[in-house]
Amino acid sequence: MKESLNKLKDKTRELMVLSNIGSVLGWDQQTNLPEAGIAERAEQITLIQALHHDRITFPEIGELLEDLGCSDDAPGGTRDLDDVSRSYLRAVWREYSRAVKLPARLVTELARSASLSQAAWVKARQAKDYQAFAPHLDTLLKLNLEKARCLGYQDHPYDALLDEYEPWMKTADLRRVFRDLRTYLQGLLARISEAPQVDDVFLLKPYPVDRQEAFGRTVLADMGFDLSRGRMDVSAHPFTTSLGCDDVRITTRYNENFFKTSIFGIIHETGHALYELGYSQDIRGNILAQGASLGIHESQSRTWENLIGRSRAFWNHYLPRLKEYFPQQLSGIDMDDFYRGVNKVEPSLIRVEADEVTYNMHIILRFELETALLEGNLTVADLPLAWNDAMRDLLGVVPPSDAEGVLQDIHWSMGAFGYFPTYALGNLYGAQFFQRLRQEIPDLDRRIEQGDLGCILAWLRENIHVAGSSKTATELLKEVTGKELSVEPFSRYLEEKYSDVYELSGM
Ligand code: MG
Secondary structure, three states: OHHHHHHHHHHHHHHHHHHHHHHHHHHHHHHOOOHHHHHHHHHHHHHHHHHHHHHHOOHHHHHHHHHOOOOOOOOOOOOOOOHHHHHHHHHHHHHHHHHHHOOHHHHHHHHHHHHHHHHHHHHHHHHOOHHHHHHHHHHHHHHHHHHHHHHOOOOOHHHHHHHHHOOOOOHHHHHHHHHHHHHHHHHHHHHHHHOOOOOOHHHHOOOOHHHHHHHHHHHHHHHOOOHHHEEEEEOOOOOEEEEEOOEEEEEEOOOOOOOHHHHHHHHHHHHHHHHHHOOOHHHOOOOOOOOOOHHHHHHHHHHHHHHHOOOHHHHHHHHHHHHHHOOOOOOOOOHHHHHHHHOOOOOOOOHHHOOOOOHHHHHHHHHHHHHHHHHOOOOOOOHHHHHHHHHHHHHOOOOOOHHHOOOOOOHHHHOOOOOOHHHHHHHHHHHHHHHHHHHHOOOHHHHHHOOOOHHHHHHHHHHHHOOOOOOOHHHHHHHHHOOOOOOHHHHHHHHHHHHHHOOOOOO
16 A cells, blocks of 8 residues: 555656646746747747646556545545645545546637637737727637536536635635625725825825835745745736745835835735645645645735734834935825725725735626526627626625726636636635734734734644645634634624724624
8 A cells, every 4th residue: 555655656746746737837938038038938838738638647556546545435535644644645546537537629619719718818908909808818718618428516517616726615605605796895985985096196196216126125034934045036917926935936016106016015925925835744746745735825915914913003013214215205104094095995806916805806796707607698799798797785885897897817728617716715714813823923913013924824834734634624713713604703803803994883
């Protein structure tokens, strides 16, 4: 048995290496690639993906898993094995059994269509021409329906697709959670809209980019991001990627007239990077050295960005330091002005620029539209109209063109249906974990005010990071907080914070 396990580990280590090679190509594409190299790069990335699919579906992997007692009913294999090995087998079984259900033809067709579709999406968005993108979206929708059928599902085709990003999560669970979330947010937004708006005009002054970067790098270092094991570069869309266990890279973007983009972007991506760098040595280089789910990954970035990075305690420490970099821009701005300014709530068109209160409405909208598309209750042709109606309904704003509406995000052009909900789940998981962290570190705010961010990282490492994906999101949540997924910790957090920012009276 030991021999089969070791053989399997060798095979899956190669898969991690292949996936890291894919990350090198992807990172380079987003940061450095000359425009003329795009077509060749797409070919290189498609080949790596095909090799990965080829390797994970090797009959030998299936035989080794069978030797070790793995099946749909017992994904962790024989009970004689220790917990770490059983978690490992469960993860390999999951990936193997999903991959063998997908014909190689479908995998290649999805990769090729996604690559063509992304190129068409970039042009369509520039030209504000949804019609030019619609045939590509139609193709990807059909291929995703076929993918869902191949993978199999009980209640909803969305279950099969969602599972890729948020393993074991079901559409019905999301519907319930999003219903509660939507009701709460609508009430809070209505109360905020009656309060006087906060003034954030000082954030729109010119803040030289080199100083934004210098300040951002001090915060990243204070958070514990060790740059001997990573880098920070610039890209059009910020992201974090692992090129290996000791090579985790983040990117950010700078806007001279909108300082918030870079600083909160750096804090967000560093939150992702710290998770990737925090997996325990026992799972180093194997399939468990990844996030428990995309939602759990996002909980790490959003906790740092919002619960810590937009808190009073954080800026009590950092505002005097920030003023050393930008004495003129911030002259006359006190702690209260700054705190309220960076926490301004305003219904707006673009998801990635949305504040903490309206953000989840953008996700609920996308979730409702993509499930309707898969159910056949909405056509690709009617999508822009449905988008605009939902925006009016949820946020009271309507995009002037599809570029600020249905064409704004890259995800559907990549064929990624089922991805969006992980962003909202990240907010919910994050608030739930943070409630627990606060109970265990009662003087947290005082420590943050003194610049001690290390106590947060130590807690996150021990309770969340080290496990990698050896626990599912649900298991992790239950183990750390003792509870199931709930909207309550997040709504309580928003309630306390925005009652303060907007001086709201109780409900
Ligand atoms: Mg993120």
